[in-house]
Amino acid sequence: MNGSFIDFRHKELTPQVTVLKMSHQFMINYNYLVVDPITREAVVVDPAWQIEKVDQALADAQATLSGILLTHSHLDHVHLSKPLAAKYNCPIWMSHEEIDASGYRADQLVGIDESPWIVGKMKIQPILTPGHTPGCICYQISDNLFTGDVLFAEGCGICPDTEAAYDMYTSLDHLKRVLKPHTRIFPGHSYGRQPGRIFSQVLQENIYLQFRDKESFAAFRLRSGQNKSKMFNFR
Template sequence: MNRNTYQLEILRVCSGRYINYSYLIVDRKSRQAAVVDPAWQLEAIESALERYEAELSTILLTHSHKDHVHLVPPLCQRYAPHVFMMQKELDYYHFSAPSLYGLKDGEELKVGHTSITGLLTPGHTAGGGCYWLEGSLFTGDTIFTEGCGMCSSEGSDPVEMYYSVKRLQQLMPADTRVYPGHSFGERPGQSMSRLHEMNAYFQIASLEHFVSFRMRKGQTSLMSFH
């Protein structure tokens, strides 16, 4: 997938029952690359780097859950990249890695000539974040195409999730492509306008209704959306 300044590779990675999506962003001019939420299959990331003849300079982490940070240690050992996570997430969970930098809300970083903005979107975790660049939004477990992340673990908060979802819903242009950490039927890369149509949580206007729906009893699984 091509944008003006970067190329994007979607990486479906698995470990047992876990299925995640990691993403490789390659700056077209410098061939520097960033990987978003690297997990489970190191060979998938390394093969993508080889295909694009790219150098891994950056790791972008949306939050600190194991299935999103699993490959940080071996990647740091092999490539010595800079690692980014929202500062609020670092302060709460004390995640550590070499060359680790905490981002403030709205802070910009660069991968080669490609500008990327970190957005603080708590709810699933205390300081979860998304990464926004031209035409693309990487959302981790904040929003999926079909719903939003669970809010029942340490540091999570359905009230914060409401404000994070509504912020992204209002901030993102309709043609922005959304790349979440998991998929529950729809392929990653759906447009924001598509989410406006099919994401149940985008349809809920009031905070009270949103919280009661996200935290309702009797859900068949933690990933139930409807």
């Protein structure tokens, strides 16, 4: 089986999350297949690089792909969205803000706000979290949060300038206020810790969740000396 199957609670009551580790040259991304155990309808989050892994995960789960959730428009998060949407005849969801800022277009693209909707029996709750990009969005499905490049277990995504860093601080602060401690965090990348850590652990260990004001957060996030070899040490 391609990917590791994670089912943290009773599989007949909660969505099933399959972690798909995708690689392309020097890049490693984490995609997620989320399956409703009752209807076997599924969504995939930020699909990129290895389409055969998505196909195999769907076959292993005996699931139907009913939609594609995009956290933002960077290539390593949207790479497979168009071919998968065409192959499985399903929508691609992205925030209106990200569509407007990025110019991303696809035949089956659907712009969304923070209004929830249902796939199978799963409630999809978008949470707008700008900072890394103007329209970054996280998706909460049951006790699982899919964060793209907003929040990693070890840090947070790159911010291009001070205003973006201020936005990132506000977004992370919002997540701190709305997430339950047992929420599982599934980021787009891992820098040492495996996806699926509970938020109470991330909150305790992640230095970017410790700042009390946007100015000090921005100064640290944009500090000098963050070359490529140190960019994701986060300290």
